[in-house]
Ligand SMILES: *[C@@H]1O[C@H](CO)[C@@H](O)[C@H](O)[C@H]1NC(C)=O
Ligand SMILES: *[C@@H]1O[C@H](CO)[C@@H](O)[C@H](O)[C@H]1NC(C)=O
Ligand SMILES: *[C@@H]1O[C@H](CO)[C@@H](O)[C@H](O)[C@H]1NC(C)=O
Ligand SMILES: *[C@@H]1O[C@H](CO)[C@@H](O)[C@H](O)[C@H]1NC(C)=O
């Protein structure tokens with residue numbers, strides 16, 4: 001009798017247990033999100049000392065010392081803030097060629113002051129590659145590299161890196177230098193020291209827009225001289241029109257008509 005009662009109790013207990021298990025399972029999806037975030041912050045500080053949020057490039061450069069000009073320019077141009085956002089979002093990582101203070105002081109004096117705000121932004125962006133590059137990757141890189149300054153086409157913002165052994169050479173077409181040290185590297189961000197400021201062609205050796213404008217100016221002067229003396233005969237007028245073909249044809253066509261009318 002006692003055994004039988006015990007059996008019933010057991011059965012009740014088992015049923016009860018499986019019911020609550022079912023209940024728990026049914027509740028599980030709703031309960032999970034509440035539990036998970038609670039557990040993570042408790043575990044994270046204990047297991048990894050890494051600070052939350054994106055890597056602070058400014059802090060890294062400050063700690064390294066001798067990059068005060070580069071830091072100042074990164075802040076003034078807002079590139080420092082751009083980098084924070086990029087490092088928080090990128091899967092490709094970032095590589096920075098950071099010019100030392102002596103790199104900036106060996107620039108021709110007045111160089112930085114001669115730049116517009118836009119050119120300063122471009123100059124700083126020219127030192128940043130939107131990809132993480134380990135020193136081993138320099139061996140196999142394909143040139144020209146595309147920097148944050150954009151267009152790596154001829155005469156624009158091309159940057160070439162060649163490497164052999166421990167030497168990593170960099171050229172912008174105007175500046176030749178080599179990496180003089182690794183400041184920081186963590187698999188997502190790499191910061192290398194260079195001792196020359198990389199001067200992009202687009203800013204420091206802009207290609208003449210086209211050969212046409214210069215001669216066109218002197219031609220126009222000649223045309224003005226002609227227009228100033230409408231007393232000349234019709235032969236000279238036709239000459240003036242011929243000079244301006246493809247240039248100010250419309251304007252001088254009108255001039256020619258006026259001159260023709262006057263000579264009537
Ligand atoms: C990055 O570090 C610098 C220098 O320590 C600090 O002034 C700046 O506020 C930091 N920026 C962020 C977004 O934490
Ligand atoms: C980093 O990115 C996450 C998700 O995109 C966003 O919620 C967070 O505000 C960002 N933090 C900073 C400092 O930009
Ligand atoms: C790097 O530049 C130096 C000096 O200009 C040169 O001697 C060397 O061959 C270059 N190395 C590479 C890998 O381009
Ligand atoms: C950079 O490399 C490209 C591709 O090899 C080459 O065409 C170009 O002339 C190089 N520029 C400089 C400045 O070395």
Ligand SMILES: *[C@@H]1O[C@H](CO)[C@@H](O)[C@H](O)[C@H]1NC(C)=O
Pocket residue numbers: 171173174175176
């Ligand atoms: C940079 O190096 C190239 C190839 O080694 C050379 O032709 C050029 O004259 C150098 N430019 C400067 C500014 O030193």
